Amino acid sequence: MSRTDIGPPDYNEMMPEVIKKNYGHWQYHELLKPGVIRHVAESGDELFTVRVGSPRLVSIDFIRDICDIADKYCEGHLRFTSRYNIEFLTPKKDNVRPIIKAAKKLGLPTGGTGDAISNIVHTQGWLHCHSAATDSSPIVKALMDELYGYFTSMKLPGKLRVSLACCINMCGAVHCSDLAIVGVHTKVPKVDNEKLAAVCEIPTVMASCPTGAIRRHPDKDVKGVVVREDLCMYCGNCYTVCPAMRLADGEGDGIAIYAGGKVSNARKPPMFSRLIVPYLPNNPPRWPEVVDTIKKIVEVYAAHALKYERVGEWIERIGWETFFRLTGIPFAEQLIDDFTHARETWRTTTQFKW
């Protein structure tokens, strides 16, 4: 048996020399062009970062390819960002252009810095997850094909962070993103009572439901449960604790879109994303309804927001009523909250726009 609990490798062994030398002593940075950052240390040393996009799901040969670039131009060091971008780091300005060229040869765009759309944080989807209500990688690919010009430029009013979660577990800060795409179920779980009796505990399954929709089966001879359709909001918590409560449904599953969230404390405090489109169909492989809706919002935001305003700050200033008018998105009944803290979102003033 091998050793255990050795923990991750020490980051000190992973950092390039120029970083080790200037660790904690950086003076300032500037964006030279989309995807290229220049950091200057108190010592006067310079560090150039070239940020390139990646599809997140990559083969080991892809990793070896980017290692080749880092070996040639970055003394064998590279890093990744929290949004799956690859960053090539070098103290030599002359290396920037060849790195961009080498990345381009691999099909990797340089960008994702400043007032841009960086890579879309996303989950596994149908490709690898059991609770997915939609797929992830294909929607991201279809969207980034359309939004490509916003990754490789810095022409937006502010940063625009897009995230995607394939179910409402929302792995990835989807609940606080400028634009969020979330897979949703719209049909109640299909209870398999035979399986349930064999592999799950009935009280645990019942207790897992946040709205009390799961009840003991009325027939005492049936060891199982029933779901009250009027109480179920398809959260999937029961399915997570019991595989006999399958939610996936080819017809009912689809996509919801949220807008206006952010994580940063800059200017306004962090904000939650708000539901703006309750349902769009799953339409593989390119989900045109989702792509069109997101693209439309990005364009309206780009045309109307003030410099530096994030989507949520912009909407707060113009009002949600104006947002729906400008984007042409219909205001659906599902957008009015009816869960725990619903009242906080209802308008308790006569101040609004027409």
Place this chain on the structure above:
Amino acid sequence: MGKETPKADELEKGPWPSYVKEIKRAAKKNAAAKDLLGVQELSFNDKVTHWKHGGIVGVKGYGGGVIGRYSDVPDQFPNVESFHTLRVNHPAGWFYTTQQLRKICDVWEKHGSGLTNMHGSTGDIILLGTTTQHLQPCFDDLIEAGFDLGGSGSALRTPTACVGPARCEWTNINTLDMVHNLTMEFQDEIHRPRWPYKFKVKISGCPNDCVAAIARADFTIIGTWRDSLKIDQKAVQEYVKKRFDVKGLIVDRCPTHALEWDKKAKELRVNPAECVRCMHCINKMTKAIRPGDDKGATILIGGKAPIVKGAMLSSVLVPFMKLEPPYTEVKDLMRKIWDWWDEHGKPRERVGELIERQGMKNFLKAVGLKPVPQMVKAPRTNPYVFF
């Protein structure tokens, strides 16, 4: 298999790098990767997932780090009948030497599908798809290469931190040293799930919060300062010379009117007592404005995604804490929180939900903290008070 995948093939087109091309690259060497493409096409056709619910698999001595995954169509795609995921704890800051990255590639070529995520949402290296038989040998080889598994299930999830002092002038704490130190200290909590549910720790060096700590971590550490931000008036002049609108874009956008523009002297002044350290002016005038010198962190508690009671942002627990190695104060606080949550939490109840259920007052007592105004946006409006 030789099956056609016209829908998946469509996603090889377009300017953004294609994950389908990556699956096909892996498929040239690996039968499971080839079957995965077929599973993808099948899901495109019938619009549901074809992965079964969980399954307990793992490596000796650990209770997590491996996500069991089985196909519900093994007859069609026998090479992905079992297709488990390993979560591998990334080095702090996601820095790598190519030598170490190549080692991981070699291990994964030998033991798995050859497909990875760099990285998963929590921050781990995700090794996507292997069989039950390969799990232990794969783990053994990973350990040999100097890597270990990350967290999964009802455990401490792999802690993450922003790039911090390695390449950012704004950080107020040594995010990388701290995340590495905590990760090493809490190996047991990461590898052996024992709690009501998951627990996440994320560390951001400044209030820009590049690792989304306030939204995603139960225990949120965000660097900040207590004195005044620093303004270099000479550098301000440079911005003015370049016709940057200091008054309109910086002073007028300060959320608490803590900045003042002296038109005559062309000087930017700050009233530190009014500054809430939002980072806006620092973000936009990188050469002229920097955080203060009396650095530390704000600790916040209870952030999470929607399941079960709705999404929550972390709220202020300790307005300011100095954070120096060996980080005893913060570790003690974490342990107190875990003890209370472990004692009172229901299955699948995150600490933020438990605090809401039991009341902040009780929680503060349990962890030995005094209530202060910085913890709330406003006091309560209702008269329903427990004495």
